[in-house]
Amino acid sequence: xxxxxxxxxxxxxxxxxxxxxxxxxxxxxxxxxxxxxxxxxxxxxxxxxxxxxxxxxxxxxxxxxxxxxxxxxxxxxxxxxxxxxxxxxxxxxxxxxxxxxxxxxxxxxxxxxxxxxxxxxxxxxxxxxxxxxxxxxxxxxxxxxxxxxxxxxxxxxxxxxxxxxxxxxxxxxxxxxxxxxxxxxxxxxxxxxxxxxxxxxxxxxxxxxxxxxxxxxxxxxxxxxxxxxxxxxxxxxxxxxxxxxxxxxxxxxxxxxxxxxxxxxxxxxxxxxxxxxxxxxxxxxxxxxxxxxxxxxxxxxxxxxxxxxxxxxxxxxxxxxxxxxxxxxxxxxxxxxxxxxxxxxxxxxxxxxxxxxxxxxxxxxxxxxxxxxxxxxxxxxxxxxxxxxxxxxxxxxxxxxxxx
Numbered sequence: 433x434x435x436x437x438x439x440x441x442x443x444x445x446x447x448x449x450x451x452x453x454x455x456x457x458x459x460x461x462x463x464x465x466x467x468x469x470x471x472x473x474x475x476x477x478x479x480x481x482x483x484x485x486x487x488x489x490x491x492x493x494x495x496x497x498x499x500x501x502x503x504x505x506x507x508x509x510x511x512x513x514x515x516x517x518x519x520x521x522x523x524x525x526x527x528x529x530x531x532x533x534x535x536x537x538x539x540x541x542x543x544x545x546x547x548x549x550x551x552x553x554x555x556x557x558x559x560x561x562x563x564x565x566x567x568x569x570x571x572x573x574x575x576x577x578x579x580x581x582x583x584x585x586x587x588x589x590x591x592x593x594x595x596x597x598x599x600x601x602x603x604x605x606x607x608x609x610x611x612x613x614x615x616x617x618x619x620x621x622x623x624x625x626x627x628x629x630x631x632x633x634x635x636x637x638x639x640x641x642x643x644x645x646x647x648x649x650x651x652x653x654x655x656x657x658x659x660x661x662x663x664x665x666x667x668x669x670x671x672x673x674x675x676x677x678x679x680x681x682x683x684x685x686x687x688x689x690x691x692x693x694x695x696x697x698x699x700x701x702x703x704x705x706x707x708x709x710x711x712x713x714x715x716x717x718x719x720x721x722x723x724x725x726x727x728x729x730x731x732x733x734x735x736x737x738x739x740x741x742x743x744x745x746x747x748x749x750x751x752x753x754x755x756x757x758x759x760x761x762x763x764x765x766x767x768x769x770x771x772x773x774x775x776x777x778x779x780x781x782x783x784x785x786x787x788x789x790x791x792x793x794x795x796x797x798x799x800x801x802x803x804x805x806x807x808x809x810x811x812x813x814x815x816x817x818x819x820x821x822x823x824x825x826x827x828x829x830x831x832x833x834x835x836x
Contacts, residue, residue, distance in 0.1 A: 474509035475567055481599065481743060482675060483507035483569035484736040485559035486682065487516070488523045488534040488577070491667035492728030494643075494689065496530030502668045502731075507561040507569050517558040531643050532687075533580050534730055540578035542585040547615045547623055550576075550591055559733075566745040570598045571735035579685050579730050581642050586623050587655055588685050589615040590732060595681040599737040601745060607681035607735070609659045616655065634658040639721070642689065650692040651725065660684045660734055667729050676741035682734030691722035 475481055489502035501523045505514045520539035524530055536557035538544055546552055557575025564570065578589040591613035598606045610628070617623050619639040629635040636656040643651040660666060660682045663674055 475563065477509060479675060479740060480509070481507075481563065481567050481569040481739040482737070483561040483563065483571040483597070483599075484672060484734075485514075485516075485561045485571045485573050486666060486668060486731055486734035486736065487521060487536055487557065487559045487573060489667050489669075489731040489734070490523060490532065490534055490728065491730075492532075492687075493726045494531050494728050496524060497528055498669075500667065500669045501534070502670075504668055504670070505559055505561045505571075507563040507571070509563070511563050511565045511567065513560050513562045515558070515560045517556070519556060521557060529582070531582055532728065532730070533582070534732070535578050535580070536575050536733075538576075540576040540589060542578075542580035546576070546591075547586065547589050547613075547625065549625075550589075550613070555591075564745075564748070566748040567743075568598070568600050568745045569737040569739065570596070571737055572596045573682075573733040573735055575733070577683070577732040579687075579732070583643050584617070584621070584641050586615065587617045587640070587642065587687070588657055588732075589613075589623070590683060591615075593683065593733050595683070595733045595735045597679040597681045597735040597737045599677070599679055599739045599743075602677045602739055602741050602743050605677060605679040605737075607679045609681040609683065611683075614657070616657065619652075629658055632659050632661050642687065645691060645725070652690050652692050652721065654686075654688045654690075656686045656688075658684055660731065663736070663738075666731055666734055666736070668731075672736065675738040676743075678736060678738035680734065680736050683732040685730040685732065687728040687730070689725040689728070691725055693722045 484507070485505040487503040487505070489500075489504070491500045493499055495501060503516075503521060503523060505516055508514055518537060520537040521535065522539040523534040533539075533542075535541070538553055538555045540546070540555060540557075541550075541552075544552065546555065555576035557573070557577070559573045560571065562570045562572075573593070573595045575593060576589070576591055577593050579587045581587060590611045593611040594608065595610075596606075596608045598604075600606075613625060614628050615623050615625050616635065616637050617640050618637050619641075621641060626635065634656045635658065636654060638654045639652045640655055641650065642653040642655075645651060660680050663672060663678055663680055665680065665684050666672060666682070
């Protein structure tokens, strides 16, 4: 029996099942062929390369509710970022009463009132601890940072501070600590804009009124700010250990409290960089100060990275290459997106929240895309099924008409 050719006006009917299988096979092949879809080996939690972003930290007997407070981010074990960004961060939390308060973003300013010349309500902060694709750790913090007291207002204010630490290799360690502006309170109660300290040199203001004792005596303090240069300069609730070599950046503020003689604030006190102070409990003969009451240390925007001394970074899978392929390459049709075209882009965090990203989330995302494509194709084919059935019925009627 001879096979009749298709009648004019009819189309060959393609099996919907075959089409769905083809779409699923294509999506699966794309999933398996996507670079980075496989899970990367995580670094060792205790000995592997590590980055920390220490946004705020404090230690001292005058702190409330604990003698140690900190906000610390840690880099993930797989290449990716741990990010926190928002309008404000306060330690302790705003509901806690205490003599000292640390702040980032708009909370850097006492009662949300920044120094003259700083726009109110516009400050932000961002902190990120990153493990790069080659396992090199980096950390960066940006934003306004500050220390204030409940009774006497702002002590230290840093505008647009930027701190960065990078450990590309054990012999390539870099750090950077800077800011657009620095304000420091002095003995006369005035908050003044000053030049940033030079290098690791300290900048000190002495005899600054900062509070009152429980028996209504006046507390005066020596306030010293300097850049951090080593791991021992940091204070945290959890000890930070070095893997072997490290890079550290950030700001440290030391506030040494005295009791003013007879409850009165000393009349003088301009401060001198590098001057030393007595230990708690001792009496200072200089400037008529009374006994030392407490020694408080605060860290603002510290970035840290550390690796083993024998750490060797892996080849960067996102690095571009100019080598010419030795075999023909078939270019797929349609626009293609290459993650390596934008290596500097990082996901944006929801303000006030901490997020982690890394390649361990990539396979699930790709699988979701593949399933979504398959489901979409099935829906489209289902929508076309009724018209296709009608066309087949019409073609059958035409063939029968020819046979008659």
